Amino acid sequence: MEVKAKSACETCSHFNAEGLKRLGVNTTEVDFVVALAGNPNTGKSTVFNALTGLRQHTGNWPGKTVTRAEGAFEYNKEKYKLVDLPGTYSLLSTSEDEEVARNFILFGKPDVTVIVVDASRLERNLNLVLQILEITDRAVLCLNLMDEAERNHIEIDTRTLARYLGIPVVPTSARYDKGIPELIQTISEVANGKIICKPHRIKNIPKNIENAVQKLSLEIKKEYPEIANSRWIAFRLLEGDEHIIELLRTGEFV
Numbered sequence: 001m002e003v004k005a006k007s008a009c010e011t012c013s014h015f016n017a018e019g020l021k022r023l024g025v026n027t028t029e030v031d032f033v034v035a036l037a038g039n040p041n042t043g044k045s046t047v048f049n050a051l052t053g054l055r056q057h058t059g060n061w062p063g064k065t066v067t068r069a070e071g072a073f074e075y076n077k078e079k080y081k082l083v084d085l086p087g088t089y090s091l092l093s094t095s096e097d098e099e100v101a102r103n104f105i106l107f108g109k110p111d112v113t114v115i116v117v118d119a120s121r122l123e124r125n126l127n128l129v130l131q132i133l134e135i136t137d138r139a140v141l142c143l144n145l146m147d148e149a150e151r152n153h154i155e156i157d158t159r160t161l162a163r164y165l166g167i168p169v170v171p172t173s174a175r176y177d178k179g180i181p182e183l184i185q186t187i188s189e190v191a192n193g194k195i196i197c198k199p200h201r202i203k204n205i206p207k208n209i210e211n212a213v214q215k216l217s218l219e220i221k222k223e224y225p226e227i228a229n230s231r232w233i234a235f236r237l238l239e240g241d242e243h244i245i246e247l248l249r250t251g252e253f254v
């Protein structure tokens with residue numbers, strides 16, 4: 001079987017290598033904030049290092065990211081802050097490091113969320129991808145570890161995946177710096193609105209639940225105008241998610 005690692009966005013203009021500067025920890029006065037989210041061990045910190053020039057720990061252990069790390073890069077004279085998040089399986093998770101990731105994705109208002117997935121274990125990574133797409137309009141799927149997928153004879157139709165998810169898909173092998181230019185180019189196009197995402201969302205919600213969610217969502221917006229994802233929060237409140245209830249009570253997300 002052959003792996004088709006086509007460039008994610010065949011229509012995008014070419015990467016401008018001269019336009020890239022890795023800025024390390026200089027994260028002041030940025031134009032855009034980009035979050036790196038994904039399941040544990042999918043190569044988020046490896047991507048972070050490739051883009052910022054920093055040396056965030058990578059690896060199974062003790063490289064595991066437990067708090068968020070920040071770095072920056074410049075591309076075509078625009079400055080991007082990149083936030084490397086701890087790995088998480090679900091936005092409904094409760095461990096401390098997973099909460100760091102969840103809170104940033106939910107309340108940090110990133111301009112672009114890059115969801116880094118393991119191409120050799122795509123199916124089990126999709127749960128988090130779909131959850132993130134419920135709460136953000138601007139995302140990029142970084143289909144990392146393509147070399148591993150290739151080794152395991154896994155073929156991924158990136159075009160169909162992008163169409164289904166409604167966001168651009170960029171195949172990468174971050175450990176070998178492959179696909180990083182395409183990733184940077186795609187991030188910049190999403191940040192600048194040249195690529196408009198239409199993320200996959202759950203449809204056909206029963207009418208009574210939809211009505212309740214809408215009502216609750218309005219109340220949340222009134223009380224917390226700074227929350228961008230009142231609909232998602234409304235769902236969690238209806239489910240009785242204690243962490244979210246506590247967050248709203250303490251206002252600690254601000």
Ligand SMILES: Nc1nc2c(ncn2[C@@H]2O[C@H](COP(=O)(O)OP(=O)(O)OP(=O)(O)O)[C@@H](O)[C@H]2O)c(=O)[nH]1
Nearest residue numbers: 040041042043044045046058059065087145173174
């Ligand atoms: N084969 C291969 N290995 C990779 C690739 N990208 C990252 N890795 C390796 O995967 C391991 C985990 O990488 P990290 O960058 O630490 O992963 P992470 O997503 O930041 O992990 P957490 O912070 O624990 O969630 C490291 O040993 C990397 O060298 C890739 O494209 N191909």
Ligand SMILES: [Mg+2]
Nearest residue numbers: 044045064065
């Ligand atoms: Mg990490």
